[in-house]
Amino acid sequence: MQKLGELKLPHFFNYPPYFTLQPVRETREKQIQLWKELILDYCRTQKIFVVGLEEDFALFSNPAIERSLNHEARVAFLSAIVSDGRAEWMDKGHRRCLILWHRIQDWADIILRFVKDNGLEDSVMTVEEIRSGIESRGTDIHGMDRTVLMRALKLLENKGKLAIFKGTSTDDEGVKFSV
């Protein structure tokens, strides 16, 4: 089976008609379902957070069968993911899409677990340390998108699990956990 990065590509990716938005409703629904899952899986394994509709995104074309998704199809599939609450449009023109292969709430849970697993209940860390420190290695948090991280942290702040504060330098914000 073909692979893209770590992900084994499903067979439909090699079947040309799947690159054309289908006119018949039932067929289109199945098509959208398959593409949604593939896009989310791929973004998760490659840790991709932003998909630009006019940019090079590996899944948008398959050179092996000489097919590419046209703009309409790209919008259709990503809109479906947005409707599911697993993505957000970053601009009104729907050119860039933030992919939440973990929902913000899920990220918050992951961060909480991370804090407990590493005994960080009462400690202080910078935001940058959270996403690139040694402790985060091997977890989904490592290298995660900063905007998404901030949103998850804000969610936890609202629940009283931590406090965000500005650091001494202009460099980075800090987080005091009180889990």
Place this chain on the structure above:
Amino acid sequence: MRRRAGIGGLQNAAAARDQYRLLGENVARLRTDLMKEQLSTFRSQLEDFARKHKNDIRKNPAFRSQFHEMCAKVGVDPLASNKGFWAELLGIGDFYYELGVQIVDVCLATRPHNGGLINLEELCKLLSQRRKGAREVVSEDDCLRAIGKLKVLGSGFEVITVGKRKLVRSVPTELKKDHNEILELSQAQGFVTGEEVERRLSWSTGRATDALETLLDEGLAMIDEGHRDGKRRYWFPCVSSVSSFVASETI
């Protein structure tokens, strides 16, 4: 017999006729009895055979198929009822029942992709994947028998032949002759273009378009407009071996 004249002679003739008739009946009965006995002997020999080779029948699809043929010759249908001697002896009534249920599941799972038409080879492949842990291997013959049973239950399942392939239909949509011809044409490359249909089958544009659009609406075809020649292609999942990917993700 000596011919005698008069009443006595007539009575003798009548008695002789009666005797011949009785003899005739006896012979007939004897023949039937003999046949019955032979059949009964054969049947019990078949039962012995089944008992001895129970495992082989279960495990070996080719053997199983030949066993069925033998049974058919003697007028025995091991699948006739779920209860009864044969089902109990071989437990194969359950096997086909179970298989039938799995076939229904596979057809339902692949229906959004292929419109309710799946080729037999593909069906068997999917079933084998599904049954990875099972002792019994499934052959195309097994599938056909199970589908035969499904048909009897009035489930709308049918096996149709298109060109070289057997397709299993699980939706009420009847394929018209025009549709069949397009399917057959598509077997070469997995797709057709409108132009190709017109040319190869000598149809008008209208006729070709009607048939193709119907197949599309029924979910049996998918369109592809991505080729660099700009021609619209109609792909038929049921003739390619692509059905498998869809189902293997859901099964």
